[in-house]
Amino acid sequence: MMIISLLVYYTKLPADSGLHYSIYLIFAAGIIWTLITYSRSPSFTGAFADLFGQGFRCFIVATLVMVAFTAIFNIMHPEFAVESAQYYREDLVKKGDKTPAEIDDLVAKAKKQYTTAIVYLTVFGYLITGAIVTAAGSAFLMRRK
Secondary structure (H helix, E strand, C coil): CHHHHHHHHHCCCCCCCCHHHHHHHHHHHHHHHHHHHHHCCCCCCCCHHHHHHHHHHHHHHHHHHHHHHHHHHHHHCCHHHHHHHHHHHHHHHHHCCCCHHHHHHHHHHHHHCHHHHHHHHHHHHHHHHHHHHHHHHHHHHHHHC
């Protein structure tokens, strides 16, 4: 997942490229692989909670790794915050409902909180995706047996 993230960045793919979604496909595939492998192991008790717990551990570890990667990557690239602040300023000016002083203050806050916001979005994106894939995969495997 980190390799694809770096590949997307260094090849300068457009934001609407489908390769961005492949990160989530790999994440989901890893969870499904974990669930299938665990359901075939002798330590599997046959309970949904047991299977979901194994998937939960998988997606929590993957989420922590990707959150750490995202935080470090964005800290190493402060130009992302500058670029995002510039777009935010343009949007605020286009709306025209703020004074220049208010715009400067809002843009400065957005620039300062950029990495925190990106990490926040990363955490919840992976947690929600992981929980949905784990619950659906566990339910599917339980029905199959």
